[in-house]
Structure formats: structure tokens, C-alpha cells
Amino acid sequence: MKKLFTSAKVGAYTLKHRVVLAPMTRVRTLQPGDIPSPMMADFYGQRASDGGLEIIEAASISVQARSYLGAASIYHDDQHEGWKAIADAVHAKGGRAFLQLIHGGRQSHVDVTGGAHPVAPSVVPFDGVALTKDGFVPASPHRALEIGEIAEIVEDFRRAAERARKAGFDGVELHAANGYLVDQFIQDGTNRRTDAYGGPIGNRVRFLRESLEALISVFGADRVGVRISPSGEWGGISDSNPQATFSHVAKVLDSYGIAYLHVIEPRVKGDDTLHEGHPAVAAAYLRPHFSGPIIAAGGFGRDSAIAIVESGDADLVAFGRHFSSNPDLPFRLQHDLPLTPYVRSAFWGGTEENYSDFPTYEAPQASHRIAEEADDVADTKAA
Structure with missing residues (x-):
């Protein structure tokens, strides 16, 4: 077996297997x-599998942290039951659920931050851009965080982790990728600070360390993962030496003994493929620096997922777009069955249509058998 x-x-x-559901902002x-909706619980319950891991879509840790109207958040009591329903739905199928926690930083708009400038x-x-009641609009002008404000954001991460634990999640993932706030601190294209949080890489990872330690204080290191995007382009992010920067990040994360390192390959940007057929490279150069499990994500199909795990560069592979339209994706991949095409127009908001109404592979097969049996009965009666 592969x-x-x-x-x-x-x-x-x-x-029990290494096919992971990647976190996807779906604005539902x-x-x-x-408030997490019942259709979100249906979506995650459908995609859960016995012994499988789901990383649940990014949840903003405060009003200031929001980037997209309608996206998930976890900062007030009225959200609890919705999150609990999602964790329960995954557990009912024997799966594990980690909730990704995010601060959007400058990728935001005053209409979704309660009127405050993004930071x-x-x-x-x-x-x-940010998503508001008027659709995707240019992000609002942002301001630089005062050094005294950073501790409160770290505390927001800790409180969000406590809410996730109370809701029944098995762990949390720190979103340090895709040009959101943690990533903005890491990369020198967006971090021009000259204080203890800027300058050399050791300073630029300080916010990552403090946020991670806040999550570990709630769950323990073996129930916390981190997602990074070396050479990622989403969010206008950049670094003068990404390989050196993220090799250092991997070493730092390895020292904590976290559950996993989740790596987005640079061939994708958000939900788009930038470089079709481009080989996976990020997980390979990070492997020598991180001794724990690596989850690779970004543009994988069945053959490339099998190959990267067989090579040892990654231990698991996360799928987003294919999982969106194939609730039984691990089963289909294992048995090399056809995949239902994803529907891009339904990615960023909508109803249950093209979200939680995709059938499993067995469902259409069963319908086909029932139709054949009905035809046989009709033929017999006609005879």
C-alpha cells in the first residue's frame, strides 16, 4: 500500500491515513x-473520515483581526455552539479537527474591523483587497502597531485557543502564511521595524514565537500546528531571502516540538495555481530543519501526493480545492476513482449549492444501480 x-x-x-483537509475560507x-452555520457543520462532517485530520478554516481572533465579511471568527460566546457543532460532526465520523487561528493584519478594511484602521x-x-458588504474592495490604509499593542494581540490568540478547546477541537493551527499578520512580521518586505520585532530574522520571528507560545499554553505543543508559505505571493508578501528566512523559521518551530509544520508550496497563490506542473520545492528544503511531521499543500493531485510522501519530503498532504467537491476524497484517492470537478464560483460565499451538496462516490453509483433495477422490473412486467 502506498x-x-x-x-x-x-x-x-x-x-489512519495522510490525506488532510486544508483550511479554506468559504464565507458561510x-x-x-x-456565527458558524449549520451548513458548515454539514460540510465538515461530510468530509470527516475515521482517523483523518481536518484543519478547519481560519477563524479571526478579534474584530480587528477580520479580513472578509462572512468569514469565520472565534472571539465571542455566541459563536460557541456553532464551533462545537463542527467539532462534534468531525468526531462523529472518527476524525480529528484542528481549528486554524488568524489575524489578517493589513489585509482588511474599516468596514469589517469596526471602523479601526487595519494594522x-x-x-x-x-x-x-478585503471582502465587505460591497464585495471585494481595496484594503483600507493600515498603520504600524505600537510595540505596546503586540502583547494584547498575543493574548487574543490565547483566548481564541481557549474557546477552541472549550468547543471540543483537538488542536489549533497558527496561520503564519499567505501575507496575514504573523507572516507580515516574518518577512522583511513587510517588516521594516527597528525595535525588538524587526531587523534580523531572530527579531522578526519574535511575534511568531509569542503567538505560538500562547497557543501552546492552552493545548500543549503536541496539539498545535503552524502553517507557513515560503515564497508565497498572496497578500503582497515578499522577503529578500525566503529560503534562509524560512529555514530559520523551521528550526525555531522544531525547537518547540509542535504537532506539525504545514507548508504551502509556492506554485499556488490562494485558490489559484501559478505554476502548473511546477515541482514541490519548499517542503524539500525545509525537511532538514524540521524533524516533526510536515504537511505539504498546494496544487497536489493523487500521483504527486503519493510521490512527495514516498520521498520523505512530506509526511502528509493537504487538499483544498479537490476536497471542496469530493467529500470522500481519501477514499477516492486510495482507490484511484474519478474526482468531481470543483466549482470556483462557490468558493467565496453562497448557499449549500456547490458547497455541502456534493455526493460521495458511492451515492451516484447506488443511484445508478437503483435505476438499473427499476428498468429491469419494468422490463419484466412488460414481458
Whole structure:
């Protein structure tokens, strides 16, 4: 059997296969209040599998942290039951669920931050977008965080982790990728600070360390993962030496003994493929620096997922787009079955249509058999 379909130890848990659901912002909460909706619980329950891992979509840790109207958040009591329903739905199928926690930083707009300017490590020109009641619009001008404000954001991460634990999640993932706030501190294209949080890489990872330690204080290191995007382009992010920067990041994360390192390959940007057929490179150069499980993500198909796990560069592979339209993706990949095409127009908001209404592979086969049996009965009666 291919290694992708065998068991793996990931932090505190033993998984039965290595096909992971990647976190995907789908903008399906109830408004106002970013309340996780029943259709979200259906979506995650459908994609859960016995011994499988789901990384649940990024949840903003405060009003200031929001980037997209309708996206998930975890900062007030009224959200608890919705998150609990999602964790329960995954557990009912024997799966494990980690909730990804995020601060959007400068990728935001005053309409979703309660009127406050978005924040960042430094003020650097940025032409990104945020999702508001008027759709995707240019992000609002941002301001640089005062050094005294950083501790409160770290505390927001800790409180969000406590809420996730109370809701029943098995762990949390720190979103340090895709040009959001943690990533903005790490990379020198967005971090121009000259204080203890800027300058050399040891300073630029200080916010990553403090946020990670806040999550570990709640869950323990073996129930916390971190997602990074070396050479990622989403969010106007950049670094003068990404390989050196993220090799250092991997070493830092390795020292904590975290559950896993989740690596987005540079061939993708958000939900788009930038470089079709480009080989996976990030996980390979990070492997010597991180001794724990590595989850590779970004543009994988069945053959490339099998290959990277067999090579040892990654231990698990996360799928987003293919998982969106194939609730039984691990089963389909293992048995080399056809995949249902994903529907890009349904990625960023909508109803259950093209979200939680995709059938499993067995469902259409069963319908086909029932139709054939009905035809046989009709033929018999006609005879």
C-alpha cells in the first residue's frame, strides 16, 4: 500500500491515513456575528473520515483581526455552539479537527474591523483587497502597531485557543502564511521595524514565537500546528531571502516540538495555481530543519501526493480545492476513482449549492444501480 494511505503519528494523535483537509475560507457564517452555520457543520462532517485530520478554516481572533465579511471568527460566546457543532460532526465520523487561528493584519478594511484602521508591523504600500458588504474592495490604509499593542494581540490568540478547546477541537493551527499578520512580521518586505520585532530574522520571528507560545499554553505543543508559505505571493508578501528566512523559521518551530509544520508550496497563490506542473520545492528544503511531521499543500493531485510522501519530503498532504467537491476524497484517492470537478464560483460565499451538496462516490453509483433495477422490473412486467 502506498504510504499516503497508511497511519501516521501527528503530535498527540495517530491518524489512519495522510490525506488532510486544508483550511479554506468559504464565507458561510451567519451574520451578524460570524456565527458558524449549520451548513458548515454539514460540510465538515461530510468530509470527516475515521482517523483523518481536518484543519478547519481560519477563524479571526478579534474584530480587528477580520479580513472578509462572512468569514469565520472565534472571539465571542455566541459563536460557541456553532464551533462545537463542527467539532462534534468531525468526531462523529472518527476524525480529528484542528481549528486554524488568524489575524489578517493589513489585509482588511474599516468596514469589517469596526471602523479601526487595519494594522501591520510597518506601513508598506499595499494594493490588496478585503471582502465587505460591497464585495471585494481595496484594503483600507493600515498603520504600524505600537510595540505596546503586540502583547494584547498575543493574548487574543490565547483566548481564541481557549474557546477552541472549550468547543471540543483537538488542536489549533497558527496561520503564519499567505501575507496575514504573523507572516507580515516574518518577512522583511513587510517588516521594516527597528525595535525588538524587526531587523534580523531572530527579531522578526519574535511575534511568531509569542503567538505560538500562547497557543501552546492552552493545548500543549503536541496539539498545535503552524502553517507557513515560503515564497508565497498572496497578500503582497515578499522577503529578500525566503529560503534562509524560512529555514530559520523551521528550526525555531522544531525547537518547540509542535504537532506539525504545514507548508504551502509556492506554485499556488490562494485558490489559484501559478505554476502548473511546477515541482514541490519548499517542503524539500525545509525537511532538514524540521524533524516533526510536515504537511505539504498546494496544487497536489493523487500521483504527486503519493510521490512527495514516498520521498520523505512530506509526511502528509493537504487538499483544498479537490476536497471542496469530493467529500470522500481519501477514499477516492486510495482507490484511484474519478474526482468531481470543483466549482470556483462557490468558493467565496453562497448557499449549500456547490458547497455541502456534493455526493460521495458511492451515492451516484447506488443511484445508478437503483435505476438499473427499476428498468429491469419494468422490463419484466412488460414481458
